[in-house]
Amino acid sequence: MKLTLKRLALVLLALAALTVIAAAISAIVCKSTFCVRNYTVAIEGIKTDTRVVMLSDLHSCQYGKDNQRLLQAIQEEQPAAIFCVGDMVNAGADDTELKQLVSFVSDLQEIAQVYFSLGNTELQNMMDGGADVLQLMQSVGAVALLDDYVETEIGGNRINVGFTMGHYNYTQEQWKNPPDYAMEYAVGADGTPAIVLMHMPESFILDIHNKWTGDLYLCGHTHGGLWRIPGIGGVFAPTQGFFPKYDRGYFTFDDGRFQMIINPGFGGHKGIPRIFNLPELSVITLTGI
Numbered sequence: 001m002k003l004t005l006k007r008l009a010l011v012l013l014a015l016a017a018l019t020v021i022a023a024a025i026s027a028i029v030c031k032s033t034f035c036v037r038n039y040t041v042a043i044e045g046i047k048t049d050t051r052v053v054m055l056s057d058l059h060s061c062q063y064g065k066d067n068q069r070l071l072q073a074i075q076e077e078q079p080a081a082i083f084c085v086g087d088m089v090n091a092g093a094d095d096t097e098l099k100q101l102v103s104f105v106s107d108l109q110e111i112a113q114v115y116f117s118l119g120n121t122e123l124q125n126m127m128d129g130g131a132d133v134l135q136l137m138q139s140v141g142a143v144a145l146l147d148d149y150v151e152t153e154i155g156g157n158r159i160n161v162g163f164t165m166g167h168y169n170y171t172q173e174q175w176k177n178p179p180d181y182a183m184e185y186a187v188g189a190d191g192t193p194a195i196v197l198m199h200m201p202e203s204f205i206l207d208i209h210n211k212w213t214g215d216l217y218l219c220g221h222t223h224g225g226l227w228r229i230p231g232i233g234g235v236f237a238p239t240q241g242f243f244p245k246y247d248r249g250y251f252t253f254d255d256g257r258f259q260m261i262i263n264p265g266f267g268g269h270k271g272i273p274r275i276f277n278l279p280e281l282s283v284i285t286l287t288g289i
C-alpha cells in the first residue's frame, strides 16, 4: 500500500512538473507569435463580400522590428478596413510607446483605412492628463472617435461604424442610463449595416443592450481569459470572474439579432503572461443575408 501511494505521489509530481514546463514554453510562444483566425459574419444589407481585420489589446507588444511581422500578416489579408479596438498601449504609456503606436497605425493606414476606438488604458491615460490618443490617431489619417459614429464605405458597402470604449467605471445609475447610449441607439437605426467597435463587451454580458441598433460588435478586453485550460477555456476575465463564458471568439445575442466577436488581444496583463492562449489577428469576411 505504501509503495502504491509513493508511486502515485511520484506520478502526480511528474505531471505537475510537466504542466509547469509546458506552461513556461507556452508563455514564451504566446509572447512571440500569434495566430490568424477567420470569421464569416452575415449582415443584412451587405451587398459585396468584404474582408476586414480586427485587433485589440496590443498593449505595446512588438512582433519584429516596428511590428513588421504583424504588419505583413495584415497586408497578406488585403483587408478593406482595419479595426483597432482599444488597449493598443499600456496604462501609463510613455512617449516611446505612444510614438510606436503612431508609427504602427501610420503603417496600417498604408494598407487600408484604420478605424480606431479607445480602450480603458487609453481612456485612463487621457483622464490622467496624458496625450489625446484620438488626436494622435487622427493625425495619421485614422478615423478615431469616442461615443460617436461615422457613415462610411467599406469594400463598396455602405456601413456605419460606431466607437465606444464600453462602460468603464460607471456607477449603477450610469449603467442604467449612460450618457453614450445615443450612439448605440442611432448607429444602425435607419437599417444601414452597423459595426460597433466596443472595447468592453460588458454591456451584452450584463444584458443592457436591448434597444441598441448595431449588427456586429467588435470587442476585446478579456485577453481570452489570460490563461486557458485546454478543453475548458479561459481562466479569468474582468467582470465575469473565473471561467468566463465570453472569453474569445464569436457569440450571438437575442436569437442572432446581435453578433459579437471578442478578439483575445495580444498582450498579457500587468506582467502576467498568457498561457495556452495564442494572440489572434481576427480576419472577418462580411457577407449579406
Ligand SMILES: [Fe+2]
Pocket (backbone or CB within 6 Å): 057, 059, 087, 119, 221, 223, 265
Ligand atoms: Fe487590455
